[in-house]
Amino acid sequence: MDQPKFTVVVPATTANLGPGYDCFGLALDLTMEVRVYESDRWHVEYREKEYASLTSGESNLIVKTILGTAKFAGRSISPHVLVVSSNIPLGKGLGSSASAIAAGVEIANEILQLDLSMQQKLELGTTFEGHADNVNAAIHGGFVLSYYKNGELDYVALDAPKVGALILVPDVQLATSESRSVIPEVINHAEATAGSAAGHLFVAAIANEQWSLAGKMLERDTFHEPFRKKMFPHFDEVRALVKSSGAYGMTISGAGPSLFVLMPEDRVAEVAQAVRKHYPVYEPIEAHPSNKGTYVQ
Ligand code: HSE
Numbered sequence: 650m651d652q653p654k655f656t657v658v659v660p661a662t663t664a665n666l667g668p669g670y671d672c673f674g675l676a677l678d679l680t681m682e683v684r685v686y687e688s689d690r691w692h693v694e695y696r697e698k699e700y701a702s703l704t705s706g707e708s709n710l711i712v713k714t715i716l717g718t719a720k721f722a723g724r725s726i727s728p729h730v731l732v733v734s735s736n737i738p739l740g741k742g743l744g745s746s747a748s749a750i751a752a753g754v755e756i757a758n759e760i761l762q763l764d765l766s767m768q769q770k771l772e773l774g775t776t777f778e779g780h781a782d783n784v785n786a787a788i789h790g791g792f793v794l795s796y797y798k799n800g801e802l803d804y805v806a807l808d809a810p811k812v813g814a815l816i817l818v819p820d821v822q823l824a825t826s827e828s829r830s831v832i833p834e835v836i837n838h839a840e841a842t843a844g845s846a847a848g849h850l851f852v853a854a855i856a857n858e859q860w861s862l863a864g865k866m867l868e869r870d871t872f873h874e875p876f877r878k879k880m881f882p883h884f885d886e887v888r889a890l891v892k893s894s895g896a897y898g899m900t901i902s903g904a905g906p907s908l909f910v911l912m913p914e915d916r917v918a919e920v921a922q923a924v925r926k927h928y929p930v931y932e933p934i935e936a937h938p939s940n941k942g943t944y945v946q
Pocket residue numbers: 664665670671672780782783825828829873903904
């Protein structure tokens with residue numbers, strides 16, 4: 650194929666980080682690259698086999714987001730071919746749909762020269778995704794905290810923490826909608842108070858580089874982990890194992906099914922090896938927190 654008009658690069662993300670349900674998102678250094686070519690029809694070609702099941706026409710999430718962004722701007726947009734290469738595991742709790750949405754917003758912005766502000770991109774991405782955490786981190790990069798209710802979006806972006814991280818990826822996919830369906834509509838006030846305190850301390854500990862405390866608070870969620878963890882094989886045993894191998898803490902990555910482990914950089918290899926040996930159902934992937942959000946190259 651000829652040279653693309655341009656390429657958009659989007660990071661993977663992990664969300665929630667324990668008690669930050671629908672609020673905390675962290676960009677990682679796994680990426681999806683979308684090369685954009687002029688064409689007379691919309692078509693999406695995925696280079697990785699894992700993505701082969703996704704639709705390739707106007708129902709594709711990237712294309713739908715491009716069209717939705719153009720509509721928001723009151724503009725029409727000519728069709729393009731998108732060629733996607735990605736090392737973000739699909740449907741595994743690493744924000745692959747948020748990355749697709751982030752790519753779509755940026756592609757429309759670039760084709761139509763919309764000059765969208767960061768706030769506008771995040772609002773569009775959050776509206777398309779329905780919750781803010783993954784998509785805002787994917788667009789902005791770094792550690793992003795979002796408040797999103799009734800269309801109101803506020804956010805704070807902190808630098809990506811300089812700490813080791815490992816994603817434990819099982820060989821199954823889990824739809825976010827399915828994982829959200831196990832969370833009750835109402836939780837007890839005392840439990841919510843404790844979960845909220847854990848979230849506040851987690852952020853403060855990250856900002857202060859108090860990694861052990863951050864790891865402890867990562868495991869004090871009351872909003873989703875208690876209801877979801879039964880869906881993930883050997884959850885408590887894997888948590889005990891990674892901690893005995895030197896990790897600070899472990900939680901669910903986003904809605905799952907992957908697990909997110911926070912640890913000192915120099916323990917990553919040891920923790921990965923322990924998981925491979927004892928729980929081969931999980932493939933450990935090293936993923937560094939990253940300040941890079943979505944960009945055009
Ligand atoms: N906050 C979301 C959830 C992240 O846990 O359902 C996955 O999109």
